[in-house]
Amino acid sequence: MSLVAERPTDLRTITDRLPAEALQHHEPVSLVARGVHLAYDQRTVVHGVDLAVPAGAVTVIVGANGCGKSTLLRGLGRILKPTAGSVELGGQDLQRMRPRDVASVLGLLPQQPVAPEGITVADLVGRGRHPHQGAFRRWSAADADAVAVALALTDTHELAGRRVEELSGGQRQRVWVAMMLAQDPSIMLLDEPTTYLDIAHQVDVLDLLAELNEERGTTVVMVLHELNLAARYADHLVVMCEGRVLREGAPGEVLDADCVQEAFGLTARVVPDPVTGSPLVVPVGRRGARVVDVADDEAASM
Amino acid sequence: MSAPTLAPEADRAAREARQAVAGEGLRTTRRRRHRRRLLVTVVLVVLAAALCVTALMLGDFRLSAGEVLRTLAGADQGAARFIVVELRLPRLVLGVLVGVAFGLAGALFQSVLRNPLASPDVIGISQGASTGAVVALLAVGATSGYVVPLSALAGGALVGLLLYAVAWRGGMTGHRFVLAGIGVAYVCTSVIGYLLTRNDVKEAQVALLWMTGSLGQADWALVRTLAVAVAVLVPLVACVARGLSLLMLGDEQAGSLGLRPEVTRACVVALGVALACVATAAAGPVAFVALTAAPVARRLLGDGTLALVQSALVGVVLVVGADVVAQHLLPADLAVPVGVVTGAVGGPYLIWLMASGRARTA
Numbered sequence: 169m170s171l172v173a174e175r176p177t178d179l180r181t182i183t184d185r186l187p188a189e190a191l192q193h194h195e196p197v198s199l200v201a202r203g204v205h206l207a208y209d210q211r212t213v214v215h216g217v218d219l220a221v222p223a224g225a226v227t228v229i230v231g232a233n234g235c236g237k238s239t240l241l242r243g244l245g246r247i248l249k250p251t252a253g254s255v256e257l258g259g260q261d262l263q264r265m266r267p268r269d270v271a272s273v274l275g276l277l278p279q280q281p282v283a284p285e286g287i288t289v290a291d292l293v294g295r296g297r298h299p300h301q302g303a304f305r306r307w308s309a310a311d312a313d314a315v316a317v318a319l320a321l322t323d324t325h326e327l328a329g330r331r332v333e334e335l336s337g338g339q340r341q342r343v344w345v346a347m348m349l350a351q352d353p354s355i356m357l358l359d360e361p362t363t364y365l366d367i368a369h370q371v372d373v374l375d376l377l378a379e380l381n382e383e384r385g386t387t388v389v390m391v392l393h394e395l396n397l398a399a400r401y402a403d404h405l406v407v408m409c410e411g412r413v414l415r416e417g418a419p420g421e422v423l424d425a426d427c428v429q430e431a432f433g434l435t436a437r438v439v440p441d442p443v444t445g446s447p448l449v450v451p452v453g454r455r456g457a458r459v460v461d462v463a464d465d466e467a468a469s470m
Numbered sequence: 471m472s473a474p475t476l477a478p479e480a481d482r483a484a485r486e487a488r489q490a491v492a493g494e495g496l497r498t499t500r501r502r503r504h505r506r507r508l509l510v511t512v513v514l515v516v517l518a519a520a521l522c523v524t525a526l527m528l529g530d531f532r533l534s535a536g537e538v539l540r541t542l543a544g545a546d547q548g549a550a551r552f553i554v555v556e557l558r559l560p561r562l563v564l565g566v567l568v569g570v571a572f573g574l575a576g577a578l579f580q581s582v583l584r585n586p587l588a589s590p591d592v593i594g595i596s597q598g599a600s601t602g603a604v605v606a607l608l609a610v611g612a613t614s615g616y617v618v619p620l621s622a623l624a625g626g627a628l629v630g631l632l633l634y635a636v637a638w639r640g641g642m643t644g645h646r647f648v649l650a651g652i653g654v655a656y657v658c659t660s661v662i663g664y665l666l667t668r669n670d671v672k673e674a675q676v677a678l679l680w681m682t683g684s685l686g687q688a689d690w691a692l693v694r695t696l697a698v699a700v701a702v703l704v705p706l707v708a709c710v711a712r713g714l715s716l717l718m719l720g721d722e723q724a725g726s727l728g729l730r731p732e733v734t735r736a737c738v739v740a741l742g743v744a745l746a747c748v749a750t751a752a753a754g755p756v757a758f759v760a761l762t763a764a765p766v767a768r769r770l771l772g773d774g775t776l777a778l779v780q781s782a783l784v785g786v787v788l789v790v791g792a793d794v795v796a797q798h799l800l801p802a803d804l805a806v807p808v809g810v811v812t813g814a815v816g817g818p819y820l821i822w823l824m825a826s827g828r829a830r831t832a
């Protein structure tokens with residue numbers, strides 16, 4: 169309450185509603201992968217990816233299941249050490265930096281995050297504040313503010329006292345996004361932040377990330393499966409196939425029928441989205457042709 | 471990028487209202503948690519203190535609570551002073567230290583392995599330490615004060631390393647890891663049994679000490695050694711506590727919040743091994759204390775935190791309480807070792823754990 173009461177009411181940006189400590193505009197920080205190979209045990213999963221994440225933009229990674237999207241994100245987020253090549257954050261080798269320094273700039277939301285048994289939403293989101301707390305500096309008013317803002321922005325404000333394990337899949341997913349917001353890194357890596365969400369909340373979360381990007385300069389890198397949302401929200405689209413970058417660039421240039429065929433093995437038509445003009449992928453599939461050509465037969469057979 | 475907001479004013483007001491709700495929810499949650507925490511901690515401290523005073527009162531020569539407290543406060547009470555300070559206090563302090571050490575060790579292991587069954591007394595760490603101590607005593611014939619504890623430490627650490635190298639590295643998690651540990655524990659127990667029979671141990675007390683755990687051997691020298699070890703280890707536990715609570719979020723999340731998961735895990739395991747080993751070296755593998763302390767403490771708190779302080783307190787209550795029961799409530803010619811009573815409490819606990827399905831999530 170006090171957060172908002174003392175602020176001028178004529179501004180309508182997110183930044184205006186964020187507490188003082190979190191107010192600064194994020195400085196654009198470069199994140200560059202150079203010939204990165206990533207492996208689990210001996211099996212190489214990502215083969216020499218070169219990727220310059222555009223600072224201050226929204227990058228979306230798409231690709232078939234198991235093509236190495238999450239693995240690449242782990243490499244970018246310092247969770248997985250490259251077996252060859254390197255990742256540089258702000259020009260420094262990620263592996264040589266102190267983890268806490270990385271964490272204050274770079275945050276990663278894994279595809280399947282784990283919540284400790286019995287933890288409340290408030291506590292969980294609060295743990296996102298760790299990189300902002302020194303070895304001895306404990307919970308502060310700024311931390312509390314940041315957590316309240318994060319909960320409000322993700323529409324989880326009414327869940328603060330609830331146990332995470334008691335939430336629905338979609339509520340839980342939004343709590344995880346809230347934790348990332350509380351961490352407030354200038355580069356956010358999110359692995360499928362919209363899984364489990366209904367269509368309205370998917371758009372909500374993506375709008376929120378887009379707003380953060382626009383108003384605060386947060387660099388967003390996320391993996392999405394929904395190609396149409398990916399095309400709509402991405403400034404920069406990265407299409408992966410079998411551990412390599414197949415294509416990258418503006419969605420309008422990258423996403424065409426050939427690309428979808430090659431990356432997903434799916435026959436599709438690509439048409440302009442009636443709302444935004446971004447590419448809209450309409451799958452044809454095996455049954456698609458029948459629906460158009462032999463609709464009568466189909467109706468008869470059912 | 472963002473879709474144009476159709477009603478910015480309404481939108482803004484709605485968000486402000488949400489933020490107010492969030493702030494209020496946070497404050498309420500925190501306040502409720504602090505209150506619960508304080509209540510649980512105070513109740514445990516009072517309970518532990520009451521048990522300690524009771525332990526000092528009971529015996530062949532009964533003392534009143536007043537006499538005990540006056541003696542502890544330093545008033546010279548003649549015979550009472552001798553009974554309390556020389557006869558009963560070492561045993562009590564040993565029990566307290568052992569309770570703290572096992573309670574913490576259990577909490578550390580169960581958290582870092584994310585399994586309520588993975589406590590040092592179940593997966594063989596305590597039995598390894600016990601074996602180390604027995605080997606030093608019987609096979610090597612060590613007598614000096616530090617050889618036995620160090621040998622216990624080596625035994626426990628060996629089991630820890632073995633489990634790490636063979637089971638954990640091999641990708642075993644959850645129940646399979648615990649079962650591998652139980653196998654190791656049995657091997658250790660049979661080694662102890664073999665050594666005890668081979669060396670023709672007449673004193674049942676000695677055998678019971680290393681098989682089930684006992685406080686009967688307490689004297690000030692032993693207490694002092696254990697106290698030093700615990701005094702060194704407890705602050706280290708406090709240092710890793712914050713990292714451990716992040717580690718509960720899984721390696722990826724913890725790593726992205728600025729932790730080195732492997733390093734933190736290694737430190738936590740090392741501290742858990744050390745605590746379990748020093749306690750075992752002093753009192754044997756007192757059954758089930760490490761297993762039950764943390765889950766009980768966490769149940770009492772119910773807020774998903776590590777509950778390290780409360781686990782230590784529950785450990786103290788368990789050990790001191792069990793020793794009071796063993797010494798004074800059970801009719802016996804031979805003093806019943808504390809481990810027999812904790813085992814009798816722990817068995818039903820294990821059944822409850824299984825029946826209530828709390829172990830399933832591991």
Ligand SMILES: Nc1ncnc2c1ncn2[C@@H]1O[C@H](COP(=O)(O)OP(=O)(O)OP(=O)(O)O)[C@@H](O)[C@H]1O
Pocket residue numbers: 208213231232233234235236237238239240279
């Ligand atoms: N922890 C792991 N250990 C071993 N192999 C793994 C691990 N995680 C992923 N893999 C393997 O690496 C490959 C790429 O996995 P990754 O999770 O990066 O795919 P993805 O593109 O994120 O897929 P999805 O769309 O299903 O999330 C897969 O073949 C998978 O089996």
Ligand SMILES: [Mg+2]
Pocket residue numbers: 237238239279359
């Ligand atoms: Mg994935």
